Amino acid sequence: MTILEAAQASAQGFTVTSNAGRRYTPDQLDVKWVGAHYASMNNAGMTEAERKGAWKMTHDLKLVQPYYDAVASGRKTFEVRKSDRPYTEGDYVNLREFDPNTGEYSGHSVLRRISYVLDEPAYVPEGCVIFGIVLPN
Numbered sequence: 001m002t003i004l005e006a007a008q009a010s011a012q013g014f015t016v017t018s019n020a021g022r023r024y025t026p027d028q029l030d031v032k033w034v035g036a037h038y039a040s041m042n043n044a045g046m047t048e049a050e051r052k053g054a055w056k057m058t059h060d061l062k063l064v065q066p067y068y069d070a071v072a073s074g075r076k077t078f079e080v081r082k083s084d085r086p087y088t089e090g091d092y093v094n095l096r097e098f099d100p101n102t103g104e105y106s107g108h109s110v111l112r113r114i115s116y117v118l119d120e121p122a123y124v125p126e127g128c129v130i131f132g133i134v135l136p137n
Helices: 003-011 048-052 067-073
Strands: 015-017 056-063 078-082 092-099 104-118 128-134
Touching: 003 015, 056 067, 067 092, 067 104
Parallel strands: 056 092
Antiparallel strands: 015 056, 078 128, 092 104, 104 128
């Protein structure tokens, strides 16, 4: 994605990652739109190469037990999710351990990179997506 698309994603609440691997939260970028195609934002110490390079989105997701431990240990290398956001190969997922009984996060999380996205209707139920996950580079 371009820096403009990263600004759009940030304005929607997503954390974005630059081509240098630096993660920027919506608060850090503080995007302010001027019309539909121009944004003013805090450069948060970005380099020129970061501003001109490719960007990736980071999706913050809940993950319950026993699936959290399976991902953290490396045994589970895929996720099945509702197709409610633009999952893209190369994006990151921050999988946060969540306890549905208490409604709270444990404070543990694992970061993975999306290595493959499968959303073909012949193989995946409608409204769902399956994506492969690997350790980030």
